[in-house]
Amino acid sequence: MLKVENLEVYYGVIAAVRGIDLHVEKNNIVTLIGANGAGKTSTLNALVNSIKKKGKVTANRVDITKLPTHKVIQDGIALVPEGRRIFVNLTVDENLRMGAFNNERFEVLKEEMYQQFPRLSGKKEQMGGTLSGGEQQMLAIARALMSEPRLLMLDEPSLGLAPKIIGELFETITELKKKITILLVEQNAFAALKIADYGYVLENGSITLEGNATDLLGNDEVRKKYLGG
């Protein structure tokens, strides 16, 4: 589904990502875990060409390395950015419409989203900025799904949310797996590995460990560094 080869990201002379390889199989949840500043967000932003990169990215055997951001999205890849990035000055309904900007099936899709995320359906005309953090995250995911992506990339969806909401959120993500492929970037390693099929550990811009999610959960080093012993 998604193949990343030798991805490098530099901010000036400082390397944020130092030549990593990633494979995301169809209908899997693959997670990229690591501490703050490990290069997780840089990786995702580089994949959609929001920032400059070196390396090669292939999605469904099509080379998308050099496509401008909007073309990558039109190619069936969606990114839920870090910090949700809801359009605060647009209504919930308009936020969803933006997600399906190039999709004429938006009315049908919107109804599907309101069914899947019932907490949003009562707030259609409310400004995005008035929603709670959890609702904004749901809206950000729903908005990304409006483009009917084959690959959904989520950047730190649990950031700043209450534990109960995080549980709800990860259930939703697990549900999504039935239909689409997911690349999940998380600091919350335990929650991410529990729902993932495969995981990568990113440290200082390099992959230091990878494997089946259940194996990583049992790995001593992972337990010590990311799961609090």
Add this chain to the structure above:
Amino acid sequence: MDFSTFLQQLVNGISLGSMYALIAIGYTMVYGTLRLINFAHGDIMMVGAFFVYLASSMGLPFPLAVLAGITGSVLVGIMTDKIAYKPLREAPKISLLITAIGISFFLENLFNVLFGGVPKAFPAPEYLTTSFKLGEVILPLMVIVIPIVTVLILGGVLWVLYKTKYGMAIRALAFDIPTVKLMGVNADYIISIVFGLGSALAAVGGIFYAISYPSIDPLMGIIVGLKAFAAAVLGGIGSVTGAVLGGFILGFTEIFVVAMFPDLGGYKDAFAFFFLIFVLLLRPTGIMGEDLDRGRF
């Protein structure tokens, strides 16, 4: 001031305010999306008037010449963005601002070279320059036409912004350009729409101005542009309704200062800017403006 004089000045104020409003919308929309004060915008108004002049002198009937003028302005407006501003999207805002001032000088001097600096008579057809009497009040036809067209255009702009998907993208862009791209939207295309729309309105404003003060010259856009910019700031830059409100307030102020204190007529421009400073002291974000970092229409 007797009642008929008051009425006379009122319609003059509405008419002048409309022209400022039309040009101010372009300032406010470009600022809202790119955080750029497009100092070349006043000159786009001049470009519009000159294209009408050119098309008219080539024998086109006036309505078609107007269409040519608007089209020409839209193209020039979009081209300034593509050629001068687009390469600087990631650059510091101050570079954009300096570039805008450069474009402004460029357009003024280009038209000076092409057409000469001597003011030209604007080829307004007679049916638009007639006046009629209403009691004591003399009403030039344009004084009626201008506000009506302005209101229709404002309605159209608000319709585009709030009822179409492109308008929705413009509002989203004002808040967050990178995230708009993540929606699969070609942000540069939307920015072109903003420049095109703003330039079209500036051209209409310029044509109105040229009909009302029937001569044009390459520097005509400077002071009108500056006042329209003041109107946009007064109303709250980033807000379309604010720009229109600011335009009308400035238009009225200017007309009534001259009407009430004819001796101070020479200071009318100074008074407009003094008024702007006064309002900004009380309300730094302008009348309708709120959060400058959020951008709203």
